[in-house]
Amino acid sequence: MNEALRLRISTADDHPAISDLLDTVFHEEIAREHREASAGVFEPERSLVIEDAGAIVAHTNVLSRDLTVPGAVVPAAHVTGVGVLPTHRRRGLLTRMMHRQLHDVAEAGREPVAVLWASETKIYPRFGYGPACARLTFSIMNREVRLPAPPAEPAGQLRMGDPQDLLPAVAKIYDQLRPERVGWSDRDDRWWRVVLADPKDDRDGATKLWAVVHEGPGGPTGYALWRVKDSWDERGPNAEVQVREVAAADPETYLALWRFLLGIDLSRAVTVRLAAADEPLQYLVDEPRRLGPALLDGLWIRVIDVPRALAARRYAAPVDVVLDVTDPILTQNTGRWRLTGGPDGATCERTSDPADLACSITELGAAYLGATSLASLAAAGRVRQLTANDPTVAFGWHRRPSPTEIF
Numbered sequence: 378m379n380e381a382l383r384l385r386i387s388t389a390d391d392h393p394a395i396s397d398l399l400d401t402v403f404h405e406e407i408a409r410e411h412r413e414a415s416a417g418v419f420e421p422e423r424s425l426v427i428e429d430a431g432a433i434v435a436h437t438n439v440l441s442r443d444l445t446v447p448g449a450v451v452p453a454a455h456v457t458g459v460g461v462l463p464t465h466r467r468r469g470l471l472t473r474m475m476h477r478q479l480h481d482v483a484e485a486g487r488e489p490v491a492v493l494w495a496s497e498t499k500i501y502p503r504f505g506y507g508p509a510c511a512r513l514t515f516s517i518m519n520r521e522v523r524l525p526a527p528p529a530e531p532a533g534q535l536r537m538g539d540p541q542d543l544l545p546a547v548a549k550i551y552d553q554l555r556p557e558r559v560g561w562s563d564r565d566d567r568w569w570r571v572v573l574a575d576p577k578d579d580r581d582g583a584t585k586l587w588a589v590v591h592e593g594p595g596g597p598t599g600y601a602l603w604r605v606k607d608s609w610d611e612r613g614p615n616a617e618v619q620v621r622e623v624a625a626a627d628p629e630t631y632l633a634l635w636r637f638l639l640g641i642d643l644s645r646a647v648t649v650r651l652a653a654a655d656e657p658l659q660y661l662v663d664e665p666r667r668l669g670p671a672l673l674d675g676l677w678i679r680v681i682d683v684p685r686a687l688a689a690r691r692y693a694a695p696v697d698v699v700l701d702v703t704d705p706i707l708t709q710n711t712g713r714w715r716l717t718g719g720p721d722g723a724t725c726e727r728t729s730d731p732a733d734l735a736c737s738i739t740e741l742g743a744a745y746l747g748a749t750s751l752a753s754l755a756a757a758g759r760v761r762q763l764t765a766n767d768p769t770v771a772f773g774w775h776r777r778p779s780p781t782e783i784f
């Protein structure tokens with residue numbers, strides 16, 4: 378490692394140079410509106426840069442947000458903005474930053490887990506991040522799928538408009554649903570600014586972002602965000618509806634929102650980037666294959682503090698198990714831990730009892746959101762089940778995670 382490359386904590390003044398670096402490594406030119414919104418959530422004291430001769434050549438940062446996990450909402454270090462200049466890649470800079478960041482997060486003692494999206498799936502397992510949340514994308518032939526008819530007397534109605542104008546209702550629904558939705562991160566006003574930033578340059582020829590809110594007799598019960606990419610060819614209209622988010626408090630709202638999105642005039646396709654692996658839409662349409670589902674990775678979880686993380690979430694069934702965990706980076710996690718709990722809560726303490734299951738911190742992260750099965754990881758040889766006491770069912774959850782944004 379070249380010691381001339383100095384790793385330091387950022388200052389607020391570094392934000393423009395960091396944005397330039399991220400533009401370079403991600404081969405893009407982020408619009409000013411996005412830069413300004415991201416400056417609003419930037420936490421310089423949790424951001425690390427590496428300098429070479431005074432120029433920033435590498436960066437990563439942590440954003441302090443909460444994440445919904447099975448049965449609980451926990452503070453989670455949201456890791457993002459990871460990049461190393463092409464001139465400095467594969468010299469260990471990312472490794473240096475990741476190790477420092479993990480130690481910093483552990484020492485701060487605020488977050489029991491860290492979470493991120495990976496640009497490439499090979500990058501983060503070596504740092505203890507496990508794939509915790511498969512997600513679906515849909516590429517829907519909307520003229521070839523039918524949804525059930527709406528109720529004869531619908532309880533609500535749809536109101537369409539600019540997301541900024543409808544934000545009070547949208548944010549209210551989001552906050553109401555969030556405690557139950559594994560994989561959702563909290564959004565204050567600054568985050569809504571990030572989420573709803575909609576510069577023309579980023580639309581790739583599509584319309585502005587639209588919102589629709591479902592209003593029931595007692596207030597809003599759901600919303601959707603989408604845009605439309607217009608297209609015409611010799612067969613006529615061929616527009617694509619690009620769905621960003623759908624949130625519904627009840628089945629009637631869910632059906633109403635999807636009937637609206639799949640029925641937009643002049644469209645022949647509807648695409649969805651972030652659907653849960655068990656997205657209810659699959660069970661609602663008459664021809665689910667025409668949804669064109671594809672399974673991708675979603676959130677990656679890194680357990681920072683084993684006892685706090687395991688005691689923070691709830692379990693689908695009673696569990697009393699000894700886990701033998703290996704963590705080469707945050708070595709305080711290494712050792713045997715007794716996890717006792719169930720649907721109402723859990724405790725996790727160090728033990729010298731014999732282990733039921735052995736795994737690395739990466740596999741524990743993968744299983745943390747209740748979506749990646751410990752038994753499947755064992756079948757892949759990534760987890761060793763040492764006794765008949767198998768905690769797979771307890772680690773599961775009744776619904777799959779459904780992340781709403783790529784941060």
Ligand SMILES: CC(C)(COP(=O)(O)OP(=O)(O)OC[C@H]1O[C@@H](n2cnc3c(N)ncnc32)[C@H](O)[C@@H]1OP(=O)(O)O)[C@@H](O)C(=O)NCCC(=O)NCCS
Nearest residue numbers: 402459460461466467468469470471472494495496497499
């Ligand atoms: C990903 C990135 C940050 C890696 O930085 P780096 O400083 O080159 O990483 P390191 O030198 O510390 O590499 C650590 C190890 O991970 C591997 N690795 C790192 N990035 C990889 C990638 N994109 N694909 C495959 N392997 C990768 C390296 O080969 C190395 O393995 P080795 O020690 O067995 O040789 C850098 O390539 C980059 O900025 N890429 C473009 C932006 C991006 O994808 N950022 C991540 C956003 S989530």
